[in-house]
Amino acid sequence: MGMLAASGPCTRPVLKERGQREVFCGLTGIVWLHRKLQDAFFLVVGSRTCAHLLQSAAGVMIFAEPRFATAVLEEKDLAGLADAHDELDGVVARLIERRPDVRLLFLVGSCPSEVIKLDLDKAAKRLDARWAPRGTRVLSWSGSGIETTFTQGEDNCLASLVPECPAAQGPGLLVAGALPDVVEDRLRDLLARLGIPPAFLPPRRSGDLPPIGPGTRVLLAQPFLSETAAALERRGARVLEAPFPFGAEGTTAWLHAAARAFGVEEMHFRAVVAPGRERAKRAIARHRPLLEGRRVFFLPDSQLEIPLARFLWEECGMVPVEVGTPWLHQRFHGPDLERLPPSARIAEGQDVDRQLDRLRADRPDLTVCGLGLANPLEAQGFTTKWSIELVFSPIHGFDQAGDLAELFARPLRRRALLASLAPGEPAACS
Amino acid sequence: MQLTAWTYEGPPHVGAMRVATAMAGVHLVLHAPQGDTYADLLFTMIERRDHRPPVTFTTFQARDLGADTAELFRGAVREAAARFRPEALLVGASCTAELLQDDPGGLASTLGLSMPVVPLELPSYSRKENWGAAETFYQVVRHLVDRSRRAPPRDGRRPRANLLGPAALGFRHRDDVAEVRGLLDELGVEVHVVAPLGARAADIARLGEADLNILLYPEIGDAAARFLERTFRQPTVRTVPIGHGATIAFMREVAGHLGLDPEPALERAARRARLPWWSRSVDSTYLTGKRVFVFGDATHAVAIARVARDEIGFEVVGLGCYNREFAREVRAAAAEFGIEPTITDDWLEVEARIAELQPELVLGTQMERMIAKRLRIPCTVISAPVHVQDFPARYSPVMGFEGANVLFDTIVHPLVMGLEEHLLMMFREDFEFRDEAGPSHLATAVAPSSEPSRPAVVAAARAPVWTAEAEAELKKIPFFVRGKARRNTEAFATERGLDCITVETLYDAKSHFAR
Numbered sequence: 028m029g030m031l032a033a034s035g036p037c038t039r040p041v042l043k044e045r046g047q048r049e050v051f052c053g054l055t056g057i058v059w060l061h062r063k064l065q066d067a068f069f070l071v072v073g074s075r076t077c078a079h080l081l082q083s084a085a086g087v088m089i090f091a092e093p094r095f096a097t098a099v100l101e102e103k104d105l106a107g108l109a110d111a112h113d114e115l116d117g118v119v120a121r122l123i124e125r126r127p128d129v130r131l132l133f134l135v136g137s138c139p140s141e142v143i144k145l146d147l148d149k150a151a152k153r154l155d156a157r158w159a160p161r162g163t164r165v166l167s168w169s170g171s172g173i174e175t176t177f178t179q180g181e182d183n184c185l186a187s188l189v190p191e192c193p194a195a196q197g198p199g200l201l202v203a204g205a206l207p208d209v210v211e212d213r214l215r216d217l218l219a220r221l222g223i224p225p226a227f228l229p230p231r232r233s234g235d236l237p238p239i240g241p242g243t244r245v246l247l248a249q250p251f252l253s254e255t256a257a258a259l260e261r262r263g264a265r266v267l268e269a270p271f272p273f274g275a276e277g278t279t280a281w282l283h284a285a286a287r288a289f290g291v292e293e294m295h296f297r298a299v300v301a302p303g304r305e306r307a308k309r310a311i312a313r314h315r316p317l318l319e320g321r322r323v324f325f326l327p328d329s330q331l332e333i334p335l336a337r338f339l340w341e342e343c344g345m346v347p348v349e350v351g352t353p354w355l356h357q358r359f360h361g362p363d364l365e366r367l368p369p370s371a372r373i374a375e376g377q378d379v380d381r382q383l384d385r386l387r388a389d390r391p392d393l394t395v396c397g398l399g400l401a402n403p404l405e406a407q408g409f410t411t412k413w414s415i416e417l418v419f420s421p422i423h424g425f426d427q428a429g430d431l432a433e434l435f436a437r438p439l440r441r442r443a444l445l446a447s448l449a450p451g452e453p454a455a456c457s
Numbered sequence: 458m459q460l461t462a463w464t465y466e467g468p469p470h471v472g473a474m475r476v477a478t479a480m481a482g483v484h485l486v487l488h489a490p491q492g493d494t495y496a497d498l499l500f501t502m503i504e505r506r507d508h509r510p511p512v513t514f515t516t517f518q519a520r521d522l523g524a525d526t527a528e529l530f531r532g533a534v535r536e537a538a539a540r541f542r543p544e545a546l547l548v549g550a551s552c553t554a555e556l557l558q559d560d561p562g563g564l565a566s567t568l569g570l571s572m573p574v575v576p577l578e579l580p581s582y583s584r585k586e587n588w589g590a591a592e593t594f595y596q597v598v599r600h601l602v603d604r605s606r607r608a609p610p611r612d613g614r615r616p617r618a619n620l621l622g623p624a625a626l627g628f629r630h631r632d633d634v635a636e637v638r639g640l641l642d643e644l645g646v647e648v649h650v651v652a653p654l655g656a657r658a659a660d661i662a663r664l665g666e667a668d669l670n671i672l673l674y675p676e677i678g679d680a681a682a683r684f685l686e687r688t689f690r691q692p693t694v695r696t697v698p699i700g701h702g703a704t705i706a707f708m709r710e711v712a713g714h715l716g717l718d719p720e721p722a723l724e725r726a727a728r729r730a731r732l733p734w735w736s737r738s739v740d741s742t743y744l745t746g747k748r749v750f751v752f753g754d755a756t757h758a759v760a761i762a763r764v765a766r767d768e769i770g771f772e773v774v775g776l777g778c779y780n781r782e783f784a785r786e787v788r789a790a791a792a793e794f795g796i797e798p799t800i801t802d803d804w805l806e807v808e809a810r811i812a813e814l815q816p817e818l819v820l821g822t823q824m825e826r827m828i829a830k831r832l833r834i835p836c837t838v839i840s841a842p843v844h845v846q847d848f849p850a851r852y853s854p855v856m857g858f859e860g861a862n863v864l865f866d867t868i869v870h871p872l873v874m875g876l877e878e879h880l881l882m883m884f885r886e887d888f889e890f891r892d893e894a895g896p897s898h899l900a901t902a903v904a905p906s907s908e909p910s911r912p913a914v915v916a917a918a919r920a921p922v923w924t925a926e927a928e929a930e931l932k933k934i935p936f937f938v939r940g941k942a943r944r945n946t947e948a949f950a951t952e953r954g955l956d957c958i959t960v961e962t963l964y965d966a967k968s969h970f971a972r
Contacts (some may be wrong), residue, residue: 047533048516052492072458074552074581079467080495099459102582105556114458121460138490138553142522171517172492173553249834399497399509406507 046378053180310429619673753840
């Protein structure tokens with residue numbers, strides 16, 4: 028049922044929907060988290076569905092024994108929880124024996140493990156006591172669909188790492204959110220030149236957890252980290268609020284928040300940022316003619332929707348028609364949200380059939396949606412952009428700004444190129 | 458608890474989705490948590506379907522668990538019935554909803570819906586995808602078939618057959634159905650209903666009017682075929698027409714049931730059959746006795762193993778399937794081949810078996826393709842689980858005479874051609890032919906500096922050391938068999954407790970492994 032309600036300090040109306048949600052669960056994050064944390068193993072305690080999801084979300088299978096697996100619950104595990112814990116201990120022992128290189132093992136909760144109330148926090152503590160002395164830490168987090176939507180799995184994973192981080196002695200900057208290494212390196216370099224060398228969460232190796240303390244200031248690199256932010260603040264850190272680092276303007280504003288917090292001279296800030304900012308603007312400008320004035324519709328997926336809509340509106344001239352997000356966090360999404368035009372319909376949650384009705388009425392030029400909907404919408408004449416690519420691709424910072432604009436321009440270009448194959452359909456661009 | 462890295466089959470509700478998506482005019486409501494909608498993308502991306510699967514998910518979340526999930530389900534059913542107005546409504550639960558015990562079938566039956574409701578029991582913690590598809594298809598048939606509609610007397614009309622089993626996300630089902638239609642047309646047999654692929658509720662209702670059922674995919678259609686056999690006394694054709702010989706046997710079996718003479722049709726149809734001559738022609742001599750490992754669903758694995766041995770001349774050294782429900786068929790075939798069957802859904806076990814047997818070719822699923830790539834063995838995919846590559850744009854059945862032609866090509870193509878093999882042997886000493894030299898027509902091409910690293914699974918605990926002379930001799934062996942020669946020699950040396958491999962050891966091993 029949809030309703031318009033005022034929500035939080037920002038008083039623009041938000042359409043709140045509850046119905047079928049066409050989204051991934053948090054387990055999906057394992058697909059990119061296991062690439063980032065190179066000595067970690069992710070053991071989902073769940074069902075065949077969980078294993079099948081991971082395999083399907085990984086898309087192309089990886090030609091190796093992956094650093095993730097599922098302990099598939101069977102009928103006898105449902106009968107007695109005590110036995111399920113014994114079984115789990117056995118599975119973990121076999122796993123560590125097979126993969127002695129693993130330094131950090133995550134037990135990942137799923138829908139069935141949570142419904143049967145299999146306490147994985149407790150199991151992780153027990154297994155950690157057993158295996159940590161032999162070199163493998165054991166932690167747990169939930170990626171279940173009943174608790175998490177898609178990117179919230181990463182949020183829970185990072186939040187589980189926060190209590191394990193060492194104490195920081197003095198002030199320091201922490202960038203939170205898994206980023207491709209190429210992006211991380213560029214941001215590290217920029218921030219170091221501003222005089223604020225950052226630490227990153229997650230680190231590439233589990234032994235390099237960043238120090239955290241009351242002097243820690245946090246820049247969130249991803250908009251879906253509310254649990255991680257809360258965990259960091261419980262350790263005394265302070266999260267800096269800023270637009271997310273997409274495009275020339277987003278990245279400048281994001282860096283600026285850190286510069287202000289650490290008292291960087293304004294002139295120095297501008298001097299350091301200017302070359303990258305100009306490069307980003309030039310790179311975006313190449314795609315602007317194709318994007319300008321085109322109407323874009325976001326279906327809810329990763330919580331990246333509001334920051335990306337801000338980028339497309341402010342920096343590419345696209346017009347957001349509807350911006351759907353699975354969850355709206357006023358505190359973290361606010362800085363991007365307040366820069367969107369009043370005409371943009373903001374929707375939180377989903378009732379997919381109603382949303383598709385609105386989409387068909389709005390007839391946007393570009394629809395950002397999940398893989399389950401993309402081909403059916405293309406077949407109806409809509410031009411689509413797979414939202415999952417925005418999660419997997421390097422899109423943050425000045426040097427990815429052009430690539431980010433290109434991700435939205437490519438479907439429009441492609442539809443124009445192939446116009447002869449779909450006679451009778453209006454071309455997406457002229 | 459079973460530790461699973463990759464899985465051959467999804468959960469049973471994905472099987473139910475494969476049946477619902479294959480059909481027209483039906484809708485499935487699944488009681489399932491948020492996230493289970495991932496399964497939609499299997500159909501829209503892997504199979505490139507241009508419609509959403511006709512499936513509504515309740516997508517409950519933690520906050521709903523404290524409230525009334527049963528009411529959530531009733532609401533979803535009411536809305537789906539009103540929005541999609543299906544001719545029949547299927548209801549079931551995924552693994553998590555099964556634990557809630559909300560009884561989707563019972564709930565839906567109390568809503569007074571205008572269309573028939575088919576309740577599905579899909580036990581997720583003991584069954585898998587193929588079982589779920591078979592059970593769903595069986596329940597659809599059982600609930601929707603009209604028991605009063607039976608085959609009228611023949612009286613000069615054309616005999617009719619139902620094709621049972623093709624579904625969404627099947628391995629080449631689209632083209633197999635077209636090919637089998639052609640075979641039946643040659644025999645003068647009319648296709649009455651194809652189900653579940655493309656069938657509407659009204660088509661299921663008239664299944665009993667056919668003279669016989671053809672069970673193309675036992676994994677999906679067997680339970681329904683048995684039900685129809687019991688209910689309508691329709692005979693079932695169980696020969697699966699994969700391969701040249703099997704296709705001939707299939708046509709004879711169909712004709713036998715219907716009192717037709719198959720020979721004129723076979724003669725016409727066999728003109729399109731190229732496999733027999735392609736296989737007998739002398740350039741194919743090099744295929745003789747190549748050692749192959751065959752793995753897939755039981756039906757495809759057994760049929761392809763026969764093609765490999767009887768129609769291509771390979772030696773089948775391994776045969777297995779991942780679906781235990783049909784293990785008996787695979788065991789029987791393995792006994793006929795005189796080998797140990799590999800019945801497992803554990804991908805690591807299949808990998809270990811392939812590494813141990815060291816076949817020259819793997820005929821398997823996408824998962825074996827992954828294993829074979831790692832072990833540097835050529836591979837052709839012959840069975841589900843499917844991948845986007847298994848939905849080619851061109852016509853490529855595996856059933857019927859054209860299917861046998863397709864099989865010949867796809868099975869043989871990953872191998873180095875016979876003549877090429879001879880030429881490589883002949884010119885192996887040639888200075889510009891050694892692989893270190895790089896391609897001679899690309900002057901600037903960088904030569905590969907060393908052999909790619911060997912896969913970890915075959916690394917021995919204490920590998921014997923190669924002398925410089927033996928290593929140099931090994932380099933004279935063409936690159937595409939060098940890895941195998943190295944492995945064989947090392948296995949030979951290890952078995953005999955040799956610490957050091959000399960040129961003599963290399964040739965001793967060669968004669969030991971020679972057939």
